Amino acid sequence: xxxxxxxxxxxxxxxxxxxxxxxxxxxxxxxxxxxxxxxxxxxxxxxxxxxxxxxxxxxxxxxxxxxxxxxxxxxxxxxxxxxxxxxxxxxxxxxxxxxxxxxxxxxxxxxxxxxxxxxxxxxxxxxxxxxxxxxxxxxxxxxxxxxxxxxxxxxxxxxxxxxxxxxxxxxxxxxxxxxxxxxxxxxxxxxxxxxxxxxxxxxxxxxxxxxxxxxxxxxxxxxxxxxxxxxxxxxxxxxxxxxxxxxxxxxxxxxxxxxxxxxxxxxxxxxxxxxxxxxxxxxxxxxxxxxxxxxxxxxxxxxxxxxxxxxxxxxxxxxxxxxxxxxxxxxxxxxxxxxxxxxxxxxxxxxxxxxxxxxxxxxxxxxxxxxxxxxxxxxxxxxxxxxxxxxxxxxxxxxxxxxxxxxxxxxxxxxxxxx
Numbered sequence: 412x413x414x415x416x417x418x419x420x421x422x423x424x425x426x427x428x429x430x431x432x433x434x435x436x437x438x439x440x441x442x443x444x445x446x447x448x449x450x451x452x453x454x455x456x457x458x459x460x461x462x463x464x465x466x467x468x469x470x471x472x473x474x475x476x477x478x479x480x481x482x483x484x485x486x487x488x489x490x491x492x493x494x495x496x497x498x499x500x501x502x503x504x505x506x507x508x509x510x511x512x513x514x515x516x517x518x519x520x521x522x523x524x525x526x527x528x529x530x531x532x533x534x535x536x537x538x539x540x541x542x543x544x545x546x547x548x549x550x551x552x553x554x555x556x557x558x559x560x561x562x563x564x565x566x567x568x569x570x571x572x573x574x575x576x577x578x579x580x581x582x583x584x585x586x587x588x589x590x591x592x593x594x595x596x597x598x599x600x601x602x603x604x605x606x607x608x609x610x611x612x613x614x615x616x617x618x619x620x621x622x623x624x625x626x627x628x629x630x631x632x633x634x635x636x637x638x639x640x641x642x643x644x645x646x647x648x649x650x651x652x653x654x655x656x657x658x659x660x661x662x663x664x665x666x667x668x669x670x671x672x673x674x675x676x677x678x679x680x681x682x683x684x685x686x687x688x689x690x691x692x693x694x695x696x697x698x699x700x701x702x703x704x705x706x707x708x709x710x711x712x713x714x715x716x717x718x719x720x721x722x723x724x725x726x727x728x729x730x731x732x733x734x735x736x737x738x739x740x741x742x743x744x745x746x747x748x749x750x751x752x753x754x755x756x757x758x759x760x761x762x763x764x765x766x767x768x769x770x771x772x773x774x775x776x777x778x779x780x781x782x783x784x785x786x787x788x789x790x791x792x793x794x795x796x797x798x799x800x801x802x803x804x805x806x807x808x809x810x811x812x813x814x815x816x817x818x819x820x821x822x823x824x825x826x827x828x829x830x
Contacts, residue, residue, distance in 0.1 A: 507572025657789025662764020
């Protein structure tokens with residue numbers, strides 16, 4: 412029986428939640444894009460990774476509804492709309508509009524927002540989202556190149572994106588248990604609210620959320636809520652043994668980094684001192700992308716170091732502003748994405764079979780160009796970042812959301828999982 416069907420708004424976010432579902436006892440497969448065939452018989456959860464975080468809202472809605480239709484055909488008991496734990500979206504959407512469209516399609520008048528992931532420092536208190544010890548709007552997310560976050564109060568963000576009232580279920584209520592949480596949600600619904608933001612300061616709060624929300628038709632959140640829900644849905648005695656099917660396979664590795672988050676900047680800076688490193692030049696991307704991709708692929712293939720070479724477009728906030736001022740933000744971003752798409756194909760045509768990729772947009776174009784239809788979920792490198800193995804070809808990947816992992820992530824991904 413298909414218990415949970417997840418619609419994720421980007422690829423790294425999809426692997427993020429899939430890893431938590433597997434680790435908490437729910438056999439899971441990830442599909443890239445809306446599938447055309449039925450889900451594998453053995454899985455009890457399916458995660459559909461889309462690329463809808465930053466596209467126009469009507470496109471995000473259409474793709475999400477298509478994913479919903481497929482999940483309904485598979486008999487999914489519960490639908491889960493997954494977005495980033497930092498609630499990445501513009502003032503216009505896409506989180507609110509997609510949620511409202513899913514509610515309409517499912518004929519459900521009420522749902523929740525639970526972006527918290529305490530293990531990675533994302534917590535919600537009184538409806539305010541924190542990144543470590545900073546409010547969201549005071550964290551590095553305020554400088555995000557695509558979705559700068561200038562407000563930390565989630566009900567205000569939600570109400571600004573879609574029609575309806577949004578309440579809060581406090582940490583104090585969650586401390587009283589699942590029954591009190593269900594009662595608080597019912598009161599908000601009875602009072603005419605469409606949504607509720609759920610506080611969460613620790614994993615126990617996520618467990619309580621999972622118990623309280625087990626029978627809700629539609630839930631939305633980051634990957635943290637999946638911990639609580641998976642523990643509710645998992646069969647007695649289930650374990651994470653299924654992660655073995657996604658263990659990275661033999662072959663040369665390469666690191667591709669397109670994220671400009673604060674953590675990825677630190678990770679690239681650390682790794683560039685240990686391994687061969689090559690920065691992407693936007694001007695060359697625009698001049699002759701194919702020739703430049705061939706040059707970078709040849710450079711990577713020529714490296715003989717123990718650690719994989721890294722090719723990165725990661726830049727500091729100031730450097731990114733200068734690049735955008737010189738070339739235009741959209742033009743520069745599109746050029747870099749197109750370069751990574753061409754580069755991934757050329758690397759795969761060589762000896763590279765393991766790709767460590769930083770950034771949701773970069774991960775999306777890499778997997779799309781390689782023609783990867785989906786993944787077996789493997790062992791976790793850092794919370795929310797597993798190794799995954801392609802369903803349809805001999806390629807393994809580690810797809811890292813920009814702010815996830817520690818400074819040594821790139822090297823640990825190779826050294827802790829030798830092949």
